[in-house]
Amino acid sequence: MSERSILKRQVCFSLYAASRAATAVYRPLLQELGLTYPQYLVMLLLWERDGASVRELGEELQLDSGTLSPLLKRLESAGLLERRRAPDDERRVAVHLTARGAALREQAARVPAQIAAAAGLTRAEVEQLNSTLARYTDALQAHVK
């Protein structure tokens, strides 16, 4: 293990590299849908929770309005969603799918299987990786606050 480079010995770098490698695998698949990877994550949420507010999306994705506002604006001008001020609380902006946005779900349904094929990990390994990462993220986030 000591022959690994200075970078590869650090978990942070492995994460950083793995995350970008995963995004690179998604890129060509999502390009067919006209989405970037963060846009795809937003759509995943909206397909399950149409009408979520910007704050709720940000909570799930751990992204602030400085990232989400322009991203949502791009999805809006692509005709996939609409933003409407909530009538009962005008601070909130509810994000609603258009028919086109909702329809995209069918096409996107094929994506996860294609990714899984590329990952080269067993289902059990995926489960374990996922849960270790979740604990790691939680520990780090607790430390920042």
Add this chain to the structure above:
Amino acid sequence: MSERSILKRQVCFSLYAASRAATAVYRPLLQELGLTYPQYLVMLLLWERDGASVRELGEELQLDSGTLSPLLKRLESAGLLERRRAPDDERRVAVHLTARGAALREQAARVPAQIAAAAGLTRAEVEQLNSTLARYTDALQAHVK
């Protein structure tokens, strides 16, 4: 496990979130050194391999010149390094630390321990996470080419 949200069930999102959470823990520590996280990675490499070329740095970091060129320019104007065309092959740009850049290594030496404290994983878990991530990244990268 099925009560996890649509996002948290996907390894790709766990990676994406974990990577950003890790960067967020580094940020205040690196700010004292005047570095961003990707800049810190470049400095880690240079502290071990002063004079590496842009191509070599990009190979290790999996970053292309579109990312590295401006990043190196910022480190250069911060007085931490210099870029010199290699006399034997003028296509290559060798990146050399300045005295200030080399000296920063002492200050940076404290960073990894502070991060480890925040991670909340045992040494064995870190080792396993790291090796699973490396295999995952390799599998994904093989699939892209």
Add this chain to the structure above:
DNA sequence: CTGTTTTTGGTTGTGCACAACTAAATTGTG
């Protein structure tokens, strides 16, 4: 009800990532 505080979303500015392209230097081939 009035003034303050909090919540919510937005804007601006900086720094990655990465695709697409360019230019210069080197290498390979007939």
Add this chain to the structure above:
DNA sequence: CACAATTTAGTTGTGCACAACCAAAAACAG
């Protein structure tokens, strides 16, 4: 040697991330 192909850095343009700041709406306190 001539000249095509390759290697190496750099530039430009788009889209995240995130800090710092702002404005409007709502909730709260006296």
